Amino acid sequence: MLLYTSHSYSQTSEFENSLIYINKSQPRSYAIIDSIFKPVETDSLKMKRLLSFSKNINYNDGSCYALNALGVIYRNISNYEQSITLHESAKAYADKAKSDELKIHSLNMLGVVYRRMDIVKPALDYHTKALKIAYSVINPSETVTYNIAVSQNSIGNIYLALKQYDLAINQFNKSLKIEKETNNKLGLAINYHNIGYAEEANGNLNVALSNYNKSLDYNNAINSEIGRVICYNSIGGIFLKQEKYTEAAPIIKEALKKALLLDDQFYIASSFINLGQLELKMDQLIAAEKHLKKALNIAQSYNLKSSISESNKLLSEVNQRNNNYQAALAYYREAVEIENTILTEQNLQYVNDIAITYENENKNNQIKALALENETVRLRLNRNKKIILYTSLLLVALAIALFILNRTKALKRDKHILTLKQDMLRNQMNPHFIFNSLNSIKLYIINNDKTNAVYYLNKFSKLIRKILMASQEKETSLNDELETMKLYMNIENIRFSNEIDFKVTVDPSIDTEVTKIPSMVLQPFLENSLWHGLSSKANNKKIDLKVSKEIANFITVEITDNGIGRIAARKINNRKKLKNNSVGINITKARLANFSEAFPTSYSLEIEDLYDNNIPSGTKVTLQIPTNKLRKKHTV
Structure with a gap:
């Protein structure tokens, strides 16, 4: 278990004062709660203390915040089962608190955990539920807006797992726009890196490298060690593809060193894969096999499907080079089998269906917002109230009739078009x-x-x-x-x-x-x-x-x-x-x-x-x- 504790008397005293403050005021705004406990959110002991204290005073907002913070701590050490349990408990407290901000945040945190595990459907379900609630908020706070960006970024990552790179870039750009407006450097770092990953998959290596470097600059600005690990691995991967092995070696080794210090098994596995690939390219087959097997063992222990697939592919190539074709074939089959659990036609269709659903929810909620504004204006018009009311009802009835008529025609046409498109795709x-x-x-x-x-x-x-x-x-x-x-x-x-x-x-x-x-x-x-x-x-x-x-x-x-x-x-x-x-x-x-x-x-x-x-x-x-x-x- 990761424990990040502070033995400073002044910090401990400040934390206790924060508990006294929330006991008196019990703030409902997520932004206020986060501003109070942000400095200690990675301290598991203090978050457990906050959880216990909040439960004793029936402060559901504080309990939810503490549970989500603990869930992130466990997620970052790849204890996904415990992380999911904590975030689900946080969601229950958010429901008790009747806080849209906390519900959205809890749902997004659950989606991130499932995404890290490459389990597509629940990840997408949680993020789209978060979006649905966020889009229903008439005047969204900064927290709600930020969580919309998180949801869009995560949906983009799901598209990455399904190798739908252009769709992923579209989602990342939506998220990036929000992060730029709020100048959230962490969000900017994440989205620039993800865009780089998608561009790399599309073969645009120079564009990808440019985005990775932008991400690294933002991670340096906020002094994010885990961000540096991610960027170092990605930049090293570009150098590998460009056959710049001398430049790749130090940055990949530095990424592994930092990942081991952070004890994040997800990025440790990624770093060992990169190192093994570098050694494979340099014909250091014994070292390559050793590091790739380490990556595979970690990935299998924590059910990291993408890392399992990638390490199996590279081990297949190592054994092929060693003329051990039977083992090479076994590793390759395992890689294909794992990929098939992620990249299936059902998952692709599921993602497309859900994406369309949440876009429609957004449009419907915008329509509701406009209807509410129109209702407010209508209430201010006292003169000719009955005439306006009857006229409006008549116009609405006429509009509904016309809409139903046109919609029926459109649906028939769309059904025919959809049938043709499905037949075309099957063909x-x-x-x-x-x-x-x-x-x-x-x-x-x-x-x-x-x-x-x-x-x-x-x-x-x-x-x-x-x-x-x-x-x-x-x-x-x-x-x-x-x-x-x-x-x-x-x-x-x-x-x-x-x-x-x-x-x-x-x-x-x-x-x-x-x-x-x-x-x-x-x-x-x-x-x-x-x-x-x-x-x-x-x-x-x-x-x-x-x-x-x-x-x-x-x-x-x-x-x-x-x-x-x-x-x-x-x-x-x-x-x-x-x-x-x-x-x-x-x-x-x-x-x-x-x-x-x-x-x-x-x-x-x-x-x-x-x-x-x-x-x-x-x-x-x-x-x-x-x-x-x-x-x-x-x-x-």
């Missing part, structure tokens, strides 16, 4: 495609072709991220669509031994950044060309994608392959007892039809069989997509 995230792509990448790993393995793994992860993002977007730029198609073809080409010659030609007069089309609309046609046209062909496999502007207010997309043609492909499928799966094309047609509703004219699609001297020589798809929208915006 793009074909399990066979993912399984076969990973198998292809696995062959590179087995053959020790690390360059190609890393290259295609990066391509594959980027494609999956784009597909997930596309499923949330209603439309995308032509440029992004073409980039995604290049990634898709690059991955699929692995299975064709890179035999396919895929070319993209775009008319220079077309502004691909401005031109909008439905996301992932070209993929089903490319997939058909691959698997129906080219898969049964021996050699000389080509697919040409041409974008032109032959008709005003339209772009024309032509996808041409030199495959065996639709008739021959249909015969092969019949022999294999395969049905012609046109689901992807049908979904695409429905999405194009919905997209075209915002335009004066609809899309057109033509599929043409090509012949050379009456011999099938391929297939050509011609798709014309409208670009000049009506004034009323309507998107897929």
Whole structure:
């Protein structure tokens, strides 16, 4: 147990005077309570004394404050079970005190503990409950505003655990804005570091390093030792990726030294992982294995899932270097299994659902606040009271009727759009495609072709991220669509031994950044060309994608392959007892039809069989997509 006690008579006397003060005044404001006990909040003995004293005088606010402070102390030494128990008790006292500030703070503290344990759902539940209460406060205090920033930061961290980096950055920027307004240096340090982490995951190493250094400056300003540990580890990690091992070594070792002094098992595990990775890069395999096993033991003891996964991955690489392939495979499987408990489709969907819910709660509470202001104004109008009342009721009834009518139409349209988006995502995230792509990448790993393995793994992860993002977007730029198609073809080409010659030609007069089309609309046609046209062909496999502007207010997309043609492909499928799966094309047609509703004219699609001297020589798809929208915006 961590004990931070002061033997100074003056501090002890001051603390006793603080107890006398709260006995007389029993302040209700969190800010006042915190200003009194902030200097001793990390002293477990004094917090236990405050808890006992508050219980004796039935001062629920003080009991709640002391329990939360003790919960943080236990959290910082990775005793998460005890920390959760204390924060739950604090929440009970906050309910007794009927204090929104204390409820919000207690819920956030519970969310932070579960987040540190990588347990996504309860973490998100507690933070969104805190946000719901915070947004319901009409005139929020500084404490409530600060806790909104804490909740948004923690939700951003949950997105990090789920590898949703752009969504995480969005949450961190929301939190950062609040911290800047209040000049909270600790909050600024935390958010700049988290933004750096997300940028690092996106491959923007220089941007990440800049944010880490900003975070370190703020941690130095507030003399936060644990903040320095976090920043040193992150900066060392950047140096590792930049292969600056000489610069990485001292900062990583300093991080470990400080983490051991703090006795925070979470950051001790992280520091051992960084040190082991450095030694692995420098071919110091014995030392690397030793430190990575220490990290793994700590992570397993305290159920730190992310650290368990990371240390297993690195131990897999160490054993692979030592030609101990059986152990390498066992470590790698363990890493994948742990990751799957964090990064699941259910968790992703759960996060998205909850995020939408709390955003709606925010909007609803803003509407309630406006309604309250309008009610106040209405009460001041004494003249023509009955006329105003009856007129208002009539207008409200009319507005409700119109709203219900429009809402019904909108819901029907949104339901149709949602169905199309879900069908599109299922079609793009074909399990066979993912399984076969990973198998292809696995062959590179087995053959020790690390360059190609890393290259295609990066391509594959980027494609999956784009597909997930596309499923949330209603439309995308032509440029992004073409980039995604290049990634898709690059991955699929692995299975064709890179035999396919895929070319993209775009008319220079077309502004691909401005031109909008439905996301992932070209993929089903490319997939058909691959698997129906080219898969049964021996050699000389080509697919040409041409974008032109032959008709005003339209772009024309032509996808041409030199495959065996639709008739021959249909015969092969019949022999294999395969049905012609046109689901992807049908979904695409429905999405194009919905997209075209915002335009004066609809899309057109033509599929043409090509012949050379009456011999099938391929297939050509011609798709014309409208670009000049009506004034009323309507998107897929």
